[in-house]
Amino acid sequence: MPPYTITYFAVRGRCGALRIMLSDQGQEWKEVVVSFDEWTKGDLKKTCVFGQLPKFQDGDFVLFQSNTFLRHLGRKHGAYGKNDNEAALIDMFNDGVEDLRNKYVKMIYQDYDTGKDAYIKDLPNHLCKFEAVLAKSKSGFLVGDSISFADYSLFEVLLNHQVLSPNCLDSFPALKGFVQKLSSRPKIKAFLDSDAYKSLPINGNGKQ
Numbered sequence: 001m002p003p004y005t006i007t008y009f010a011v012r013g014r015c016g017a018l019r020i021m022l023s024d025q026g027q028e029w030k031e032v033v034v035s036f037d038e039w040t041k042g043d044l045k046k047t048c049v050f051g052q053l054p055k056f057q058d059g060d061f062v063l064f065q066s067n068t069f070l071r072h073l074g075r076k077h078g079a080y081g082k083n084d085n086e087a088a089l090i091d092m093f094n095d096g097v098e099d100l101r102n103k104y105v106k107m108i109y110q111d112y113d114t115g116k117d118a119y120i121k122d123l124p125n126h127l128c129k130f131e132a133v134l135a136k137s138k139s140g141f142l143v144g145d146s147i148s149f150a151d152y153s154l155f156e157v158l159l160n161h162q163v164l165s166p167n168c169l170d171s172f173p174a175l176k177g178f179v180q181k182l183s184s185r186p187k188i189k190a191f192l193d194s195d196a197y198k199s200l201p202i203n204g205n206g207k208q
């Protein structure tokens, strides 16, 4: 039995970075897929601390909040920096990624038809912040000399933005190199090539 279980809808959504991280860390996990019908008619929602999915189980230990899962795995698998300051920087960058993810999610679910073009036009103003950080990084990672959960988060958000706007990284060589670097890590490459990854839509409403 794998120690980890993800309970979520049939989307990449808020578990995209988590699955990439688990793959890269050589971990196995079980997926429990919840249909919209089960969610709206069943009792699962009532059992979720914030009334939402995803839910993550590490054996008997149950968590909610997707960034909490990343932090938990970061602590367990050595992807949370090598001291308190590195950990704080990793938190900071992950929060920055979360800000961008939230803007993306808002556009996808609330404003896709009328807001997509303006979103893409404004995107360089967000990407340039991460570009500046990675351009200065000697390791090619956001913090220190090894991969952290914030790198998986940023990577996954960039992959989704490349679907939204295929040339969005063209003026950002460090971000482009970062995506290539993570995409070519063997376990990430194998996961991105898998049906498990490819068969899931990015978002629940089919927009991307």
Ligand SMILES: N[C@@H](CCC(=O)N[C@@H](CS)C(=O)NCC(=O)O)C(=O)O
Pocket (backbone or CB within 6 Å): 013, 014, 045, 051, 052, 053, 054, 064, 065, 066, 067
């Ligand atoms: N901050 C939460 C957000 C969770 C969230 O927005 N869940 C959505 C799906 S991605 C959900 O459960 N929607 C159904 C509902 O609210 O009833 C996280 O990162 O896990």
